[in-house]
Amino acid sequence: MTHPEGAGDDDAGRTEAVLDREGLDALVRVLVRRGRTVIGPTVRDGAIVLDELESAEALPFGWGVELQAGQYRVRRRADAAAFAHSAGPQSWKSFLHPERVRQWSADRRPDGGMTVHAEAPESVSYAFLGVRPCDLRAIRILDRVMSGGRYRDPAYLSRRTGAFLIAAECTEPGATCFCVSMGTGPAADAGYDLALTEVVDADGHRFLCRSGTPEGAAVLAELPRRGADEPTRQAAARAVDEAAGRMGRSMPPVDLRTLMRDTLEAERWDDVTARCLSCGNCTMVCPTCFCTTSEDVTDLTGDHAERWRRWDSCYDLDFSLLHDGPVRASPRSRYRQWLTHKLGTWHDQFDSSGCVGCGRCIVWCPTGIDLTEEAHALHREAAHREGAS
Template sequence: MTNSDKAFVIKRDDLQRLFDVIITRGYTPVGPMVRDGVIVYDVLRRVQDLPEGWTEDQDAGTYRLKRRDDSALFGFNNGPHSWKKYLFPPRSKLWEGKKTEDGGFTLKEVEDTERPFAFIGVRSCDLHAIQVQDKVFMNEHHPDPLYTDRRSRALIIVVNCGQAAKTCFCTSMNTGPRAEGGYDLALTEILDGDDHYFFAEPGSKDGFSLLAEVPHEEADSDNFTAAEKGTKRAEEQMGRKIDISDIKELLYRNYDNERWDALEKRCLACGNCTMACPTCFCSKVEDVTDLTGDHAERWREWDSCFTMDFSYIHGGSVRSTTRSRYRQWLMHKLATWLDQFGTSGCVGCGRCITWCPVGIDLTEEVRLIRDSENQKDIANG
């Protein structure tokens, strides 16, 4: 429950009213839809845009859409997109400059013209991912202006998970499958025969305000039980798990583990895991000019620690091997991130497993490293 200890019921047929209110208030509603054979996040205008009756089959290196046997609107887990592409865009212009007639140069910072976003269908793991990136981009010493502005104006509508994919391990990371706070409104989709409704928990003043304009009724004990069953079902379906009890110390002790050599033989250094990850934040800055040299622009773009150029300094790349780049990614995600930001960089969403073309499984690699250490202890008596 939220701090308000209040929960309500919104009928499926009244969900469009929620969309209408969000749009009327000046938000751009963003949420899941089916496109190009996957479930992506894009601008929504109506309930019919949602992936009604669709789910996915996910495993290591595998993603396939398939039909459900019901009309669930949020009966899926996660596609390749995460909400970071709206708060931390893949490509954004920082400034532009123009040469003046007197030989000078005028500089103009680019203003963000996007309307505030309403994120509809945020999973608990992804809500935690947003909060992880808050620590990166909204720290008190060097806040990122674009991220900070978009985040402060965003409306967060969670939809709690009623199922888990084979690659999910949010329970191991204590990030789901049910959101406990940090949202404006949390919904749990309930399908019980012909009864289709959303168990709604407002988590902020904006959440209560939205709910006031949408037909609803107070939840009863049966509604609470149905919502709890959905969460329990998702917990029981977790496809992966990972022991994080001493994860930082484990990885620090195994910096030279031979498992990194085995990973180098499989990893393509394609960077898919970093692009799909909801918390990765590596970027690069590039300056461009027109052919005359009178106009210049500076752009920030997503980058990946798997690229050779990312660690390039005078004289060459610091991490010149795939072994060193994969180790950097995994150790930063699960170990050094804790030192840097006070939290793990992994939320257990499983995207890095699903979207790895060769099916490298982060949870399995950690287990193998742990097992190799245990075997050494046994051998040493």
């Protein structure tokens, strides 16, 4: 099993085999038998979403997606590929760091006092099937944020520790993907128990499967499989290499951290924030945004109260509210805070970028704001300013 902070790279646990669709279904059955709650992609309500799977038959075989800025559509494919789709509206953050978590409840005693009941961490053993390489990196980033420092989140740790991660290497990037620019894909490099590369060609529909941990190797040993043959290895490698050359977006080839630092007063911020609704969609779908707030609720009698933690967004006017008003009162300041933190100052806090190149924020922005376009525009403005000086 993989653990927070990048464990799961034990060479002793590495084995390789080829699975067919029967082997994929057996994988789900074995994980369920081992007491895992298996979460994976499935088609529902006009989208490819993440949900609990009872069998591999629920996977989106034969479904793909069409993505653009502010647009998402599922579409039928000409083949029966299960993992030939790009990131959907959810990320694995929804299960590891849920939108709402009760922290405690309290009940009034007969003497007028209150008895507080601490909320016990949820006991769950997840297996995530079909984790994209960009999302593998996002999970590692969340590990660093939620459990890598002085203040660790027990609710996160209870879900994350021991989670079994099955990567699905990307063979068909979407029009809004830019994982190559961020160094997060399309190949899975670390942090998985098993990694699948789907191959659909004249030789059939199959999955090259390699283990990344001893537990991954043990699970693989329980599945109907055959030895990894060289044609399948080559086809899998070729599919991933070709995906790297078909990214729909890219970042400017510069140090983004420096670019964000040196363009704080750029005119481009006015242009983008004239289009920004401050709705916070980008933070909700982002697989690494982690900000929360607390809210207290009570029943009508006042005898029962609860405290809940829920996701919050730096686009919310009250997010930086102090006694004299919000620190970031304008949409310009809030958008700039989000982008410069994601691409720049995240490094100062967590030693990495906060962006993995999944493109969700582009797809689910109602006005189609594209952070790669904004980064290129900031780069052009900075280059023009330097040339004119």
